[in-house]
Amino acid sequence: MADYQMTIHKQTIQVTSIEGGLQEGKSIIIVGRIVPDANRSHVILQCGSDSKADIALCINPRYEKGSARVMYNTYKNGAWGSERSTPESPIVKDKPFVIEILVTKEAYKISINGKHLMDYEHRIPVIQVNTISVDQNIKLEFTGYQNSLVVPYKTLINGGLQPGKKMVIYGVPNADSKRVEFNLRHRYGIAFHYLSLFDENVVVCNTYENGRWGTEKRSAAVPFIKGHLFQVKIICNREHYEVFVNGVKVHTYKHRFTKLDDVDVFEVHGQLQLIFVNI
Template structure:
């Protein structure tokens, strides 16, 4: 079962200051998903040593667009002064969505952008004193999360079961070798909602598993995912059906066959994908 995670911040406004509950811990990741504004000159992400936006910066990540060559500056602000800058290329494109992941290890922050390795930034301030994230600049934020890595196959409990109005969010990337992306809403006797995207056949299959057998498949053409590209899936539970949205577009409606929604208490993810975050 998945470890209970801090609830993410959804569509926060900038400037944004938020807590990292329990402080940074080895093995956990900070995840920022957003979109760089078309006319952006720079934005910045800061991991703050302490509990407010005025504290020292253990890690400052600053994409810059106003200079001839776009790049990212990394630094630490301590004792009222900046340290030595480190730099990398900037994979964040103005006007385009991005995902930034910061994995905490004993020696360094391992930083990836859009699923690709960017750099290791060695600790200059002890990471276990970092309790705050601060984001500002010319960027729209979709999501900020703090978690242990999600691993496929993935399974987590739905506390209290499903109810009309309940939404489930999934963020990830299908790999270049991906054959399928699969989501299941389960109860103790079977699967209430099975959603399966098959890349080779370019189709989506939805079904219900009850009494030891599958029901009639509902098929539709066109897989809504692109290999190696970030997706956001929202599965909405309504009174009579499920709605599935991919990157904000409705792609599927599936009428309830199993109607005891309170009994649906497990969510699963399978397939060949890099799973970033699940929020139930």
């Protein structure tokens, strides 16, 4: 499973501690949306939760004078440093966004919605950074601190599936992607196989058991766009799975393998950047 050191939160405003400080090679993930009437908002990495604490990185989306941009800065020893900026912002107000901050030896590598925007060189040692804060203009869905995710990806589902269980996946298909595939597996096969084939523009759902595939359920129109962020929610109900993409229900698949608590592995395959998985 993803190595989380922070609790998932569903609050409008949040201050979260990172025990032991940041580590190279791990990523901070922030998922949320900016309220429609906001002019500015911020995500801050700081050295403690005190209001006077040093700020290693402030990511500051701004919506002023008819334009959108992102500013970056550091607050150290009671003063702000020189600002850096991204002239255009991929964050659209009232639309879901994902900020990924990869911690490297030299810099924070900042991506928004799967697009790399900035290498922000460290002005404060990363080991001193132990707090994340998000302001009230961001409706926060969750925050995570994790190892970078690699495809093929596999994680355990503790206790197996139960009716009402929800799986949330954020990612971006590559520009040359051929397929995006999700599997819910059990010891002897695949209870739910969800495969999007870009070249055919078709989605294939199926079940693999007793050493063979069942009858394919094929549907027109892949619900993903190459190069664009997606959010997938797979909900396990008593009779079927429901698949939502970017908040819209796109598929329903009736259970063929009904021992839900035996389904204990989730997999991702294909040509995509996998950002976040919440099981």
